[in-house]
Amino acid sequence: MRRWTALIPMVVICALLAGCGSRLTDEQRAALVVPRGGGTGTDQGVVQEEDGATPGTDGTADQAGANNPQQPDKQPNPPGSLAGACQGTGGATDKGVTAGEITIANISDISGPVPGIFQSAQQATKAFVEYFNATQGSICGRKLKLVSFDSRTDSGGDQQATSQACEQAFALVGSMSAFDQGGGPAAAGCGIPDLRASTVTAQRQRTANSFGVASNVVNLVSSAGPDLVKQSFPGAVGAAAYLYLNADASAQNAKSMQKAAEARGIKFVYSQAIDITDVNYAPYVAKLKETGTKIVYWIGSAQYAVRLQQAMRQQGFTPEAFITDPSAYDPQYLKQGGAAVDGTVVYTNGALFEENNAQVALYKQWLGRVAPGAAPSYFGMFAWAAARLFVQTAAKIGPQLTRKAMIDAVRSVHDFTAEGMVAPQDVGGKRTSACMTLVRLKGGAWSRLAPASGYSCGSLIDTGVGG
Numbered sequence: 034m035r036r037w038t039a040l041i042p043m044v045v046i047c048a049l050l051a052g053c054g055s056r057l058t059d060e061q062r063a064a065l066v067v068p069r070g071g072g073t074g075t076d077q078g079v080v081q082e083e084d085g086a087t088p089g090t091d092g093t094a095d096q097a098g099a100n101n102p103q104q105p106d107k108q109p110n111p112p113g114s115l116a117g118a119c120q121g122t123g124g125a126t127d128k129g130v131t132a133g134e135i136t137i138a139n140i141s142d143i144s145g146p147v148p149g150i151f152q153s154a155q156q157a158t159k160a161f162v163e164y165f166n167a168t169q170g171s172i173c174g175r176k177l178k179l180v181s182f183d184s185r186t187d188s189g190g191d192q193q194a195t196s197q198a199c200e201q202a203f204a205l206v207g208s209m210s211a212f213d214q215g216g217g218p219a220a221a222g223c224g225i226p227d228l229r230a231s232t233v234t235a236q237r238q239r240t241a242n243s244f245g246v247a248s249n250v251v252n253l254v255s256s257a258g259p260d261l262v263k264q265s266f267p268g269a270v271g272a273a274a275y276l277y278l279n280a281d282a283s284a285q286n287a288k289s290m291q292k293a294a295e296a297r298g299i300k301f302v303y304s305q306a307i308d309i310t311d312v313n314y315a316p317y318v319a320k321l322k323e324t325g326t327k328i329v330y331w332i333g334s335a336q337y338a339v340r341l342q343q344a345m346r347q348q349g350f351t352p353e354a355f356i357t358d359p360s361a362y363d364p365q366y367l368k369q370g371g372a373a374v375d376g377t378v379v380y381t382n383g384a385l386f387e388e389n390n391a392q393v394a395l396y397k398q399w400l401g402r403v404a405p406g407a408a409p410s411y412f413g414m415f416a417w418a419a420a421r422l423f424v425q426t427a428a429k430i431g432p433q434l435t436r437k438a439m440i441d442a443v444r445s446v447h448d449f450t451a452e453g454m455v456a457p458q459d460v461g462g463k464r465t466s467a468c469m470t471l472v473r474l475k476g477g478a479w480s481r482l483a484p485a486s487g488y489s490c491g492s493l494i495d496t497g498v499g500g
Contacts, residue, residue, distance in 0.1 A: 122174030123432030129203030130434050136178045137162075137423065138202035139416070140194040140216065141209045145186025151209040154230045155181055157413035158207035160399035161420035172424060173432045184208075188215030199223035204439060206423045207416030213237040226439040228423050228460075230415040234282065235499060238463060242440050246419040246449065247382070248458040251285050251499030253465040254293035256491030258380055261471050261483045262328065262356065263298065265378075269327035269353040270299045276317060276341065278333035279306035287332040289498035294330075296494055302326060307333070314344035322350050331357040338377075339370040346373045354378050359411040367477060377474045378482060382456040382466045383414045387479055392417075392454035418451035422460065456488045467491055 122132055129136040139158040141151040162179045180201055182194035195216030198205055204226040210216070213229070214236035220227050221240050231247035232238045238250055263270050273294070277287035284306060291301060302324040305317060318341075321329060329345075329352045331338045338357050345351065355374075359381045360366075366374060384390040386397075386409055396417045397409050423439075426446070430438045444461040456468035468488035472479050483489065 123434060126433055127203060127435045128199075129201065130175070133175055134178050135172060135175045135204075135427065135434070136180060136202045137204050137206040137420075138180045138182060138198035139207050140182045140184050140191060140198060140205060141207075141416075142186040142190075142211055143183040145190075147186065150186060150211065151230075151412055153407065153410040153413035154207055154209035154416035156400060156404045156407055157230075157396060157409075157416040158420050160396065160403045161207075161417050161424075163403055164395065164399040165420075165424060169424075172427045173434070175434075177424075184210040184212070184216070186211055188212035191215035192219055195219040195225075196223075199225050203434070203436065204228065204423060207419040209233075209412050209416060217243065224436050224440070226423075226436055226443065228419045228443065230412050230419055244443055244460050244463065246422060246451075246458060246460055247415045247455070247466075248460050248463055249465050250463060251282075251289050252496050253493045254290055254496055255465060255467045255469060256293070256297055256494055257467060257469045257489045258290075258491075259294040259297035259299050260491055261380075261469065261489050262294070262354070265471060265483050266328060266354050271327075272325050273299050273301050273328040273330065274303035274305070274321055274324065274326040275301060275330045275332070276305050276307060277331065278337060279308045283332045285499040287330075289496040290330070290332070292496040292498060293494040296496075299328075307337075312340075314341050315348065317341070318344045318348045318350055321345070321352070322348065327352055328354045328356065331355065335361045335363065335366045336369060339366070339374055342370060342377075343373045351376075356380070359383070361474075362411055362472065362479065364408050367474065375474055375476065379472050379474075379479075380469050381411065381472060382458075382469050382488065383411055384454050385470065385472060385479070385481060388481070390454060392421075392452045396454075414454060418449070418455050418458075421451050421454075422446065422449055456490075465493060467493055 123130075124132045139155050141155040143149060143152050143155065159179055159181070162177045166176050180198065182198060184191040184194050191210045191213055192215040195205070196219045199219060199222075202225070205220065206228050207230050208227070209230040211233065213232060214234040217237045217240040220243055224242060227240070227243040229237075229243060229245050231249060232243055232245035235251065237243050238245070275287050275291045277283045291304060295301065303320055303326055305320070307314070307317065331341060335357070338361055342355060355376060356378045359379055361374075361377055362379045362381060366377075384393045386393060393409070393414065396414060400407055400409055400413065422443070426439060426442045427434055430442055446461040447459045448457045449460050450457055456466050458466050468490040470484065470488050471482040473482040
């Protein structure tokens with residue numbers, strides 16, 4: 034997801050190192066992460082272990098799909114179809130694997146400054162496990178079991194949960210943590226396969242056995258993003274501005290993405306970091322007006338994007354485009370911003386929730402079963418995709434499933450789309466996706482802006498920032 038210029042959006046989420054975060058108030062630290070709704074954690078980072086149950090958005094235990102038997106859903110190329118190719122079954126081939134079960138773990142931020150921040154990733158992983166067990170049979174005779182942990186929006190929490198998962202599970206699947214650098218050493222030390230929704234810190238990206246299914250890296254930016262902006266707003270690309278939160282990850286991403294946009298012919302007349310503690314955005318808006326800015330790019334949490342746009346409205350400043358990352362592609366963004374955020378443009382490398390996509394429909398269906406009332410999200414989409422990749426890979430390996438075999442197999446995955454759910458991702462190569470889509474919020478609803486269908490794919494620009 035770093036895409037538009039690189040689709041690395043979510044990373045902004047977690048902008049700082051744990052040490053920096055510790056110097057902020059909870060409110061300020063919360064501003065560094067994408068706001069999500071609902072949910073609380075439990076003691077010692079374990080959300081719920083038995084049968085993979087995770088808390089629902091209403092604080093009650095989810096109802097597993099297995100407790101509500103349905104006829105198997107008929108889907109094209111079902112994710113469990115490869116399991117039928119397995120010849121025979123294996124025994125206890127590695128930690129977390131028995132003759133009848135494979136235990137996987139999800140570690141996501143549930144509690145912390147923004148309760149439930151990445152609960153959608155954990156819910157999506159739970160949804161896939163329930164879907165697979167209820168409708169797709171097994172992987173060489175083995176069902177899936179999910180153990181869920183709360184990384185508590187803290188590097189220490191991620192480290193503790195990873196250490197526990199190393200002993201309890203075969204692999205980490207669909208995890209999403211703002212301070213994911215914390216668990217990197219523990220994951221590397223135990224050699225656990227780690228298929229994350231996304232890796233958001235350079236430290237976790239460099240962990241050999243950790244892979245982001247949203248395969249983003251800071252220094253590689255797709256030319257598709259700036260090219261789509263030029264195509265959509267041809268009269269405005271001579272006067273763009275880049276504003277971003279003054280924190281490590283967001284600053285790196287903003288600088289990288291701006292350099293890529295400049296390389297594709299977009300001219301910037303203003304670039305400014307904004308401190309987390311700054312509550313007065315009026316001077317920045319005044320500068321936007323003074324410089325004649327026509328396109329405003331924003332990298333930072335969605336709630337601060339709302340603050341900036343409210344300040345713009347108050348001063349009567351309306352650019353031709355306000356462009357931000359997929360964290361804004363969420364019901365909470367519209368709820369918080371109302372009319373002030375109308376017109377927002379978001380870049381994404383996942384399927385659109387408003388369009389007809391079989392895998393997204395399946396994700397929504399099973400999300401509704403395990404977490405009634407929960408909204409699908411970008412991060413949930415990639416967590417579902419991570420679970421799907423795990424199943425496909427485990428089935429290809431066959432009965433003799435080991436951690437090493439899984440890691441080796443994932444390294445060869447370079448064009449993963451989760452049956453068209455996401456743009457092609459170079460998971461094994463750990464290279465940013467070259468493809469993206471622009472969507473726009475208009476009249477309270479999101480719709481496709483460009484391209485007319487599918488994704489626009491470009492070349493990767495190495496900006497040298499954060500590489």
